[in-house]
Amino acid sequence: MPDELVIDVRGMTKRFGRRTVVNDIALQVRKGEIYGFLGPNGSGKTTFIRMLCGLLKADAGSGTCLGSDVITGSETIKRQVGYMTQRFSFYEDLSIAENLDFVARMYGLKDRRNAVERSIEGLGLKDRRDQLAGELSGGWKQRMALAACLIHEPRLLLLDEPTAGVDPKARRDFWDQIHDLAARGLTFLITTHYMDEAERCHRLAYISNGNLLVHGTVAEVIDRARLTTWSVTGRDLNDLSRRLRETPGVEQAVAFGTMLHVSGADERALEQAIAPFRMDDYEWKQVRSSLEDVFIHLMQTSKASSAE
Amino acid sequence: MSARPTFSPARLRGMIVKEFIQMRRDRLTLAMTFGIPIMQLLLFGYVVNSDPRHLPAAVLMADNGPQGRTLLEGLKNSTYFDFVREVKTEAEGRSLLTRGQVQFVINIPPNFTHDLLRGDRPAVLVEADATDPLATSGGIASLPAIFDTALQEDFKGPLAYLAPARRSIDVRVHALYNPEALSQYNIVPGLMGVVLTMTMVMITALAITREIERGTMENLLAMPVRPSEVLLGKITPYVIVGYIQVGIILLAAHYLFKVPIHGNLALLLIGAFVFIAATLAMGITFSTMAKNQLQAMQMAMFVFLPSILLSGYLFPFRGMPQWAQVLGEILPITHFLRIARGVMLKGIGFQDIGRELWPIVLFAIVMLTIGIKRYRRTLD
Ligand SMILES: Nc1ncnc2c1ncn2[C@@H]1O[C@H](COP(=O)(O)OP(=O)(O)O)[C@@H](O)[C@H]1O
Numbered sequence: 224m225p226d227e228l229v230i231d232v233r234g235m236t237k238r239f240g241r242r243t244v245v246n247d248i249a250l251q252v253r254k255g256e257i258y259g260f261l262g263p264n265g266s267g268k269t270t271f272i273r274m275l276c277g278l279l280k281a282d283a284g285s286g287t288c289l290g291s292d293v294i295t296g297s298e299t300i301k302r303q304v305g306y307m308t309q310r311f312s313f314y315e316d317l318s319i320a321e322n323l324d325f326v327a328r329m330y331g332l333k334d335r336r337n338a339v340e341r342s343i344e345g346l347g348l349k350d351r352r353d354q355l356a357g358e359l360s361g362g363w364k365q366r367m368a369l370a371a372c373l374i375h376e377p378r379l380l381l382l383d384e385p386t387a388g389v390d391p392k393a394r395r396d397f398w399d400q401i402h403d404l405a406a407r408g409l410t411f412l413i414t415t416h417y418m419d420e421a422e423r424c425h426r427l428a429y430i431s432n433g434n435l436l437v438h439g440t441v442a443e444v445i446d447r448a449r450l451t452t453w454s455v456t457g458r459d460l461n462d463l464s465r466r467l468r469e470t471p472g473v474e475q476a477v478a479f480g481t482m483l484h485v486s487g488a489d490e491r492a493l494e495q496a497i498a499p500f501r502m503d504d505y506e507w508k509q510v511r512s513s514l515e516d517v518f519i520h521l522m523q524t525s526k527a528s529s530a531e
Numbered sequence: 532m533s534a535r536p537t538f539s540p541a542r543l544r545g546m547i548v549k550e551f552i553q554m555r556r557d558r559l560t561l562a563m564t565f566g567i568p569i570m571q572l573l574l575f576g577y578v579v580n581s582d583p584r585h586l587p588a589a590v591l592m593a594d595n596g597p598q599g600r601t602l603l604e605g606l607k608n609s610t611y612f613d614f615v616r617e618v619k620t621e622a623e624g625r626s627l628l629t630r631g632q633v634q635f636v637i638n639i640p641p642n643f644t645h646d647l648l649r650g651d652r653p654a655v656l657v658e659a660d661a662t663d664p665l666a667t668s669g670g671i672a673s674l675p676a677i678f679d680t681a682l683q684e685d686f687k688g689p690l691a692y693l694a695p696a697r698r699s700i701d702v703r704v705h706a707l708y709n710p711e712a713l714s715q716y717n718i719v720p721g722l723m724g725v726v727l728t729m730t731m732v733m734i735t736a737l738a739i740t741r742e743i744e745r746g747t748m749e750n751l752l753a754m755p756v757r758p759s760e761v762l763l764g765k766i767t768p769y770v771i772v773g774y775i776q777v778g779i780i781l782l783a784a785h786y787l788f789k790v791p792i793h794g795n796l797a798l799l800l801i802g803a804f805v806f807i808a809a810t811l812a813m814g815i816t817f818s819t820m821a822k823n824q825l826q827a828m829q830m831a832m833f834v835f836l837p838s839i840l841l842s843g844y845l846f847p848f849r850g851m852p853q854w855a856q857v858l859g860e861i862l863p864i865t866h867f868l869r870i871a872r873g874v875m876l877k878g879i880g881f882q883d884i885g886r887e888l889w890p891i892v893l894f895a896i897v898m899l900t901i902g903i904k905r906y907r908r909t910l911d
């Protein structure tokens with residue numbers, strides 16, 4: 224059944240006091256899918272994930288996670304989910320092997336010793352097995368946390384900013400591994416701030432101020448934003464971008480190396496806005512909006528609407 | 532549908548193993564395990580070893596015989612007493628005591644010599660100002676020996692037939708102002724209760740808040756572990772700490788302070804186990820209620836004061852007002868003190884201990900139940 228839904232929830236809502244932090248979010252994630260969860264800090268991503276695995280009580284919402292009721296079935300869900308917290312939350316005063324052994328015991332693994340050894344070897348942690356977790360660098364901590372989340376062979380992994388503070392090579396390895404696991408049928412919900420990582424997701428959702436604004440594949444998200452983007456090269460782009468930003472019709476002018484991306488939601492208005500600058504010194508070209516252009520656009524428009 | 536996992540001994544073992552490793556690596560725990568009993572023993576040892584001498588005393592001498600005079604000489608030769616004066620009446624002696632000019636009044640009765648020679652075991656009444664029991668206990672304890680040594684000389688020759696009758700005098704001490712006359716015998720067993728309360732409650736009160744503040748709680752909650760497993764797993768390793776402390780204090784009691792252990796040591800250790808369990812249960816329950824480590828510490832202090840004041844450790848239990856006695860009866864330390872003192876000093880048996888054990892067990896069960904109920908399963 225290729226379209227089996229691992230996460231299928233709607234109306235998920237969480238309030239802290241009078242603040243609604245997650246507002247009526249619906250999400251569907253299929254088996255074997257890598258689903259990206261994006262949005263600025265404080266938009267409610269962590270809160271949403273915590274509701275999925277029963278760490279926070281939802282104020283409203285319904286649906287299923289791994290076939291169990293997302294509101295009442297959290298004990299069953301917990302046993303089949305691997306949750307990697309945003310902040311490292313294993314025991315810094317235990318060694319890698321001790322941490323893994325503890326997790327294996329908590330899930331009541333039958334063949335505990337072997338499971339721990341396999342996990343240590345599989346992640347190339349063998350040389351460091353007796354090192355205290357608190358002494359590990361960011362990249363190693365992340366590897367250990369992932370190993371610990373996988374040890375009980377979960378069907379769904381919830382990874383909350385797993386690559387924050389990790390170097391590019393380690394990030395690349397991490398994502399290769401995630402694609403391997405997904406190919407074997409594991410499902411992932413991953414939050415990230417990196418655009419390259421977002422582009423490696425099968426589908427993604429963008430959330431801002433607790434509202435889910437768009438979701439779909441990368442191409443769908445870009446198309447749905449209906450954003451027009453021009454790129455321009457030439458001399459003194461700094462000055463140009465400053466002047467463009469003050470022009471009505473231009474939402475953003477962002478430098479990408481020697482190039483400037485100028486975007487706006489209204490195609491006609493944008494064309495009028497850049498018309499005075501289409502001189503010999505500059506080379507203008509209409510391009511496909513990048514994911515980053517779209518996200519910045521979403522962030523600005525949602526900020527503007529929530530400020531009203 | 533979402534069957535909550537049943538209690539799993541294997542998961543409990545996992546929690547215990549983890550907590551045990553953390554306990555071993557925690558410097559603070561190590562420092563408290565050895566530091567608190569040693570500090571308390573030193574404080575106390577200082578007081579006891581000061582064993583004051585040259586205490587002012589008055590004598591009411593009503594006997595004219597030679598042995599009365601021998602006693603007086605013996606007292607003067609001992610370094611415990613300095614004779615301020617001889618008094619003529621009991622009232623005069625009492626007024627000196629009241630005004631604090633003397634610590635003791637020693638009454639040698641009329642016909643003392645006569646009675647002694649007849650083998651009648653005459654009584655010598657010692658009135659003592661026991662406001663500070665530690666100050667008087669040394670002198671009082673040494674009195675019979677001082678008398679015996681003094682009379683030894685007289686009982687040579689024709690009176691030798693009296694010599695084997697040791698304690699030929701009946702020394703009657705009348706302790707004024709502090710009738711229970713606490714002594715080191717009383718305090719050392721009590722110290723055990725106080726040290727255990729202090730350490731056990733302080734260490735475990737931090738247990739849950741530490742997980743929260745280090746961020747590890749989020750992970751723990753995401754795993755299928757029951758509150759009872761977490762709480763029991765967190766307190767079990769500290770039973771070892773408690774027993775180490777009991778061991779330190781018992782060794783000190785025996786070798787440093789020469790406190791006799793009249794009863795069965797195994798009984799004392801059983802009592803200690805139940806008491807340790809109850810204090811740990813109390814600490815972990817505080818931990819489930821505290822918002823942060825500071826609050827947990829304040830709660831620990833909150834029980835510490837009544838434990839010292841209302842348990843009979845510092846003040847005689849019978850001397851407290853009714854309401855204080857009722858509060859005291861609730862505290863496990865009150866019952867443990869009775870067990871410890873009873874076993875060590877009076878050699879009481881299992882039946883007597885049982886009477887004090889069940890209130891501690893009840894307290895532990897109630898505390899743990901509250902803790903399990905209060906343990907939060909979510910981060911809300
Ligand atoms: N336990 C809590 N109590 C009160 N407010 C909270 C709590 N947890 C999160 N928040 C608030 O909810 C908002 C969303 O937080 P979070 O879900 O962590 O966002 P994100 O993971 O997207 O950065 C933030 O403004 C945060 O301050």
Ligand SMILES: [Mg+2]
Nearest residue numbers: 268269309383
């Ligand atoms: Mg977050």
